[in-house]
Amino acid sequence: MDTPLIELVGVKKSFGPVDVLKGIDFKAYAGKVTALVGDNGAGKSTLIKGLSGVQPFDEGTVRFDGHDVHIVNPKQASNLGIEVVYQDLALCENLDIVQNMFLGREEVAMGTLDEAAMEFAATKALQSLSVRTVKSVRQKVSSLSGGQRQTVAIGRTVLRNAKLVILDEPTAALGVAQTEQVLNLVRRLADNGIGVIIISHNLADVFQVADFISVLYLGGMVASLATADTNYNDVVGYITGTKSLEGAAS
């Protein structure tokens, strides 16, 4: 297998006396979708916050594209090409799609915003994901559905030339058809060569979209599996702790 795009070795994080991540090993690959699953409180968000520099890890090694890195703030993560799409999506309702996709990184030409260039780049980013559900990139976000909003947030990561996109529960608030759309989008992100980590409580989504499944249980990584080599019941067993590390191909 290729060098992992991201590799964690022995990563730890504590809050006071509480050990939340107890020496985690984890890998995710370019062009692949890796699902990170685990029950409430297992440590998924803490792992993601460490990767995105929001809440740096206490100990352990982080390798990005084969190189040791120290991600201590979000800017550093972003410079490496790590983008997180949080559940709240961080979109501005009163701005249109282009404005949201360029938020804080607007292109300027001769002292004014280069609207044409931004519109072109936003359209191109959405086209690279074969997005057909958005009528106009000048639509306000307030007029978009939940699935379309996810599309905008995911498109923004493409525009930022992300190498690793982390999606926190991207389908949690969506109905069946929109979930399908977003999962297709997740697949296309990976097909474009981007490494994708998806956090989800919905195992049907996980089995549909993920190439690999990593299971956290009480701050430990109990299984790292190829989706093709496992099944729903086993993954539920790892999540609930009824199946142990033994037998896990981690």
Ligand SMILES: Nc1ncnc2c1ncn2[C@@H]1O[C@H](COP(=O)(O)OP(=O)(O)OP(=O)(O)O)[C@@H](O)[C@H]1O
């Ligand atoms: N800032 C903090 N201070 C103290 N404890 C924390 C802090 N952040 C997280 N924790 C604890 O760490 C544990 C893991 O939390 P985390 O949010 O990473 O879990 P999670 O797997 O993302 O759960 P969920 O699926 O509910 O979002 C929990 O027991 C939580 O209470």
